[in-house]
Amino acid sequence: MSECAHVAELPRPEPAPRSETCPACLAVGGHPVQLRLCLVCGDVGCCDSSPFRHASEHFKETGHAVMRSFEADETWRWCFVDGSIV
Numbered sequence: 001m002s003e004c005a006h007v008a009e010l011p012r013p014e015p016a017p018r019s020e021t022c023p024a025c026l027a028v029g030g031h032p033v034q035l036r037l038c039l040v041c042g043d044v045g046c047c048d049s050s051p052f053r054h055a056s057e058h059f060k061e062t063g064h065a066v067m068r069s070f071e072a073d074e075t076w077r078w079c080f081v082d083g084s085i086v
Helices: 025-029 055-063
Strands: 035-038 045-047 066-069 077-079
Touching: 025 055, 035 055, 045 055, 045 066, 055 066
Parallel strands: none
Antiparallel strands: 035 045, 035 066, 066 077
């Protein structure tokens, strides 16, 4: 894992999750796979293994670069801009 400039820009403490699952998946009747939490605003989205890829869509729409796994016992973070675990 490496540090990136985007991690230093994150709010502290991290934002509270806006939901317990991917609301965009629920809205279209989808089943989210591997949830991700936006570390800028607390949006919860599904990963790129899900059909709709809502976490990636959130990044494209907002520019919020860093998210973390929202799965139990996982703490890794991903930067969309740097394309790496941070």
